[in-house]
Amino acid sequence: MRILHYSDPHIPTPLQHVPLGKWLSKRALGGANLFLxxxxxxxxxxxxxDALARFKKEQQVDLVICTGDYTALGLDHEYEAAFTIIRPLMDAPSGYVNVPGNHDYYMPDALREERFRNWFGDTLHSDLPDYQVDGIWPLVRLIGDDIAIVAVNSARPNPLPWRSNGRIPVKQLEGLAALSKDSRLANRLVFIITHYAPLLADGTYDKRLHGLTNAEPFLAACAEFQQAMILCGHVHKCYHVTVPPTGQSIFCAGSVTMAKREGFWIFDLLNGxxxxxxxxxxxxxxxxNTSSVSFKVVLRAP
Ligand SMILES: [Fe+2]
Incomplete structure (x- = not known):
């Protein structure tokens, strides 16, 4: 089983396509300018x-995971462009799983109009729908006999230009804790995916105005799983860090497209x-880069 995890493609679209009304919104201007x-x-x-889609095919990737930020401002025409460009990545044999990033919900209307669900609805089915206690989240995908993906949403609109932080709603954390005790996940390696990084590369929490504001309870819920790893994006740097004291791994895929920062992760599951x-x-x-940065994580026995 080979899994590709990428994040934060931030597909640019021509600025003249941005509706004038959006630019007239003062709250949109400050933060948008910073990014644009x-x-x-x-x-x-x-x-x-396009190159990533070729890589996925040549490397015989079975499953693709994206941890969000397809867009810059979460506008409808950006979603349309993203969906068209990402489509070749969605046909992996074992499927495609994704979560929105904060830029995909940049302004409240993106959430109100459910743009992420409208465009990526085909990728959002859950194999354990009873756990969807907060809209469609947490979303669970059971892959073969060995793997499960649990997706929680940490992104939300951030109308204040100086704030780009995220939070996983308590309901989802409770759902996550309940999932850790579900026998259908007990003998699987669980990939817990969300947009925001619970820890930075140096093992510290991200800044309050940029990071996951409830990283601590999120990590506590993740620690309840017998064998799990956390996949995220948002921080445009590709890194691996372990959570003290559990030793649980966090993989941040950074940005697959940002100049001089391009990166992603490939996970190969073989013989436990x-x-x-x-x-x-x-x-x-x-x-x-199998020789320079690859390493093995030995799964705990179930
Ligand atoms: Fe982000």
Whole structure:
């Protein structure tokens, strides 16, 4: 079983497509400007995502996971562009699982109009619908006999321009804790996915205005699982860190498209061991760095 985890593609769209009414919104302007000034760093996003789809095919990826931020402002035309470009990544044999990022819910209307569900609805079915206590979250996908994906949503609109933090609603944390005790997950490796990184690469919490504000209870709920790993994005840096004192792994995929930061993770599950390998961009194609950064995580016996 080979799993590709990527994040934060931030697909740029022409600014003239942004409806005038959105620009007249003062609250949108401040934060949007901050991001859009960096938009040149994502200029080759489409080319890189095409290359990622080729990589996925050549490397025989079975399952694809995306931890959000397809867009910059969560506008409908951005979703349309993202959906079209991402589509070749969605046909992996074991499926495609994703969560929204804060940019996908940039303003409250993105949430109100359910744009993420409207565009990515086909990727949002849950195999354990009883646990969907907060809209469609937590969402569970059972993959073969060995793997489960549990997706929780930590993204929300952030109308204040200086704030880009996230929070997992208590209902979802309770759902997550309940899932850790469900016998249908007991003998599986569980990938818990969300947009926000619970810890940075150095093992510290992210800043309050940028990070996951309830990282601590989230990590406590994740620790209840017999064998689980956490996958996230939001921080545009590809890294692995372990959670003290549980030793549970967090993999942040960074941004797959951001110039000079391109990265993602590949997970290979074989004989009860998982090997994580970092992907990198050589200017023309994505490569798998099995020799330089790969390592093995030995799963705890069920
Ligand atoms: Fe983000």
């Amino acid at each position: 000034r960096r938009q040149h760093l994502f200029a080759d996003a489409v080319l890189k995502l 061991e998982i090997q994580a390998s970092k992907g990198s961009w050589d200017g023309q194609q994505f490569l798998l």
